[in-house]
Amino acid sequence: MPSENILEVINLKKYFKVSKGVIKAVDDISFTVKYGETFGLVGESGSGKSTTGHVVVGLYAPTSGKILYEGIDMSMGVERRPLNLKKKIQMVFQDPATSLNPKRTIKQIIELPLKVHGISHGDASQKVAELLQMVELPVEYMDRYPTELGGGERQMVAIARALAVNPSFIILDEPTSALDVSIQAKIINMLMRFQKEFDLSYLFITHNLSLMRNVASRVAIMYLGKIAELAPTEEFFYNPLHPYTKMLLSSIPVITDEEEAMKPKKVISTGEIPGALNVPPGCSFHPRCPERLEICDKVDPCMLEISPGHFVRCHLYNSMKV
Amino acid sequence: MSNTLLNVEELHVHFKVYGGILKVLNDVALKVNEKEKVGLIGESGCGKTTTMRAIMRILPWNAIVPKAKIYFKGKNIMKMSDSELKKLRRGSISMIFQDPTAALNPVFKIRDQLFDIVRYTNLEVGKNLSKKETEEEAVRLLREAALPEPERILDSYPFQLSGGMRQRVCIAMALASAHDLLIADEPGTSLDVTIEDQILRLLKQIVEEKRTSIILISHALGAVKGFVDRVYVMYAGCIVESASTSDVFREPLHPYTKGLLAAVPKLTGGGVPEGIKGRVPDYMNPPIGCRFVTRCEYAMPICERKQPRMINAGNNHEVACFLYGE
Numbered sequence: 001m002p003s004e005n006i007l008e009v010i011n012l013k014k015y016f017k018v019s020k021g022v023i024k025a026v027d028d029i030s031f032t033v034k035y036g037e038t039f040g041l042v043g044e045s046g047s048g049k050s051t052t053g054h055v056v057v058g059l060y061a062p063t064s065g066k067i068l069y070e071g072i073d074m075s076m077g078v079e080r081r082p083l084n085l086k087k088k089i090q091m092v093f094q095d096p097a098t099s100l101n102p103k104r105t106i107k108q109i110i111e112l113p114l115k116v117h118g119i120s121h122g123d124a125s126q127k128v129a130e131l132l133q134m135v136e137l138p139v140e141y142m143d144r145y146p147t148e149l150g151g152g153e154r155q156m157v158a159i160a161r162a163l164a165v166n167p168s169f170i171i172l173d174e175p176t177s178a179l180d181v182s183i184q185a186k187i188i189n190m191l192m193r194f195q196k197e198f199d200l201s202y203l204f205i206t207h208n209l210s211l212m213r214n215v216a217s218r219v220a221i222m223y224l225g226k227i228a229e230l231a232p233t234e235e236f237f238y239n240p241l242h243p244y245t246k247m248l249l250s251s252i253p254v255i256t257d258e259e260e261a262m263k264p265k266k267v268i269s270t271g272e273i274p275g276a277l278n279v280p281p282g283c284s285f286h287p288r289c290p291e292r293l294e295i296c297d298k299v300d301p302c303m304l305e306i307s308p309g310h311f312v313r314c315h316l317y318n319s320m321k322v
Numbered sequence: 323m324s325n326t327l328l329n330v331e332e333l334h335v336h337f338k339v340y341g342g343i344l345k346v347l348n349d350v351a352l353k354v355n356e357k358e359k360v361g362l363i364g365e366s367g368c369g370k371t372t373t374m375r376a377i378m379r380i381l382p383w384n385a386i387v388p389k390a391k392i393y394f395k396g397k398n399i400m401k402m403s404d405s406e407l408k409k410l411r412r413g414s415i416s417m418i419f420q421d422p423t424a425a426l427n428p429v430f431k432i433r434d435q436l437f438d439i440v441r442y443t444n445l446e447v448g449k450n451l452s453k454k455e456t457e458e459e460a461v462r463l464l465r466e467a468a469l470p471e472p473e474r475i476l477d478s479y480p481f482q483l484s485g486g487m488r489q490r491v492c493i494a495m496a497l498a499s500a501h502d503l504l505i506a507d508e509p510g511t512s513l514d515v516t517i518e519d520q521i522l523r524l525l526k527q528i529v530e531e532k533r534t535s536i537i538l539i540s541h542a543l544g545a546v547k548g549f550v551d552r553v554y555v556m557y558a559g560c561i562v563e564s565a566s567t568s569d570v571f572r573e574p575l576h577p578y579t580k581g582l583l584a585a586v587p588k589l590t591g592g593g594v595p596e597g598i599k600g601r602v603p604d605y606m607n608p609p610i611g612c613r614f615v616t617r618c619e620y621a622m623p624i625c626e627r628k629q630p631r632m633i634n635a636g637n638n639h640e641v642a643c644f645l646y647g648e
Contacts, residue, residue: 248516253542259588
């Protein structure tokens, strides 16, 4: 029976050596992405969510652990990955101002992946025009430079570039964080449409929980390189278990009374996110945790499945394991 | 009836750039009463920060101010001499900037930066503090900004502190001189959600305790909603709507405000809403009439010809839109 998972990440670790020690950017995380779903990865800055995305796309080789794409092991850096695998996995970066080469025209930018993967030889104007139309940009933009475009339009170009090679898996690393809300809505809707049209699976990385609520089917929350909680979206927002999830949810500024009513009460945000070099012992969240137990600063909790598909890494639920 | 502290009328600001003149602020008017918490919302590039810089008279060199009336406690800021301005900035108005990393000097310890501010603001009111008194005052300010171990903070360089701590230091600095009005320009935007929440709660508590007025600028609508009494909505250099916070969020009138509120994804789900179509007008050649006309779904012929004025739609809810009369 073929697996329902397009991507499996198993015990993935990515450490960086720096002069003062080792930064454990991603520390032993596991998750799967199913065919056609949007898997959300949330967390604050420095939680390792972008690093996870970069390792999956192959920008870094993992320190240890496995990444399986359709069952094929691709736990190596991008330079050793077969070309046909690279084609399947594309990425859209956060800031289109830096992810598009300012000295190339839009046509040259979108053309490059087509050439690399041998999809079109010679003049690719036709294909580039089609791609631009697909992301609802005027075809005349072909000869313009990224700086002549607005932020939202640039991000559309980045999306067109990712779609150029007919990928089946796209990593969206904060695709709308650098943009205004009115433009964000348009881009997200477009991405959701493409997902249906081309059967895409997304790994959606963002710090914006309200956005995540509306796009993802399952959500994992990261804190200091580890996944704290993983659950289907509804579960995650209506029945958050991990104290960090509760704190994050109660901190989101919202604009309607209905939203205010669903925020967890009385979990006031305190403390600072520790630096990645001195991660607290035991559960890394314990210095900020309002429900801390005695065991928390000594033993790092394990991932527990509380209800089907709802995982949490917290000592509070040790007795509730199913 | 409370007294007006700051009254801005007919504020126009242009910028000279290569290739022409950007007509950014267009007839901006806003009012802040004593002890009032006012919010200014709008998307990037709509002129929120420019408005505040005009009030502080710290616009960049290429700015032109063809017309402006900015009254602070009845005195026109535009006509103030350098020494009067110095007095204003040292004793009355202070600003917290978006990026605390850029607002602090990286090569001086917090002690040196904070001491200067404490010393000069006190000199302004005729108090010549000794070194010990200055230190006591600095420690008190840092405590007020909820920083643990203020003595250690004083001896740190900015890079030794986290983003949230740096912003707290900036708040402490602003508190030293903001006796009447505090301008907070996106104070939490460069920080993480949980830390932003802490900073905003701290700011709110401080201004309520000290009975200072505050202008909170933000593009995060939710952050503004939980904080201020009254909101101004800005679009492309114009104030388009002004009302009490609850009115703006419950019953927005201007088509832009409606579109903006609808575009925010909701925590309660329901899918991602449609955004506002089109893009912000070019400041080089802005539309003659309403600046929102090209993106507005209710646009009428008059909108292209004439600039809408602010009209009162009842209950002090003001809106600049022809849909509600001329």
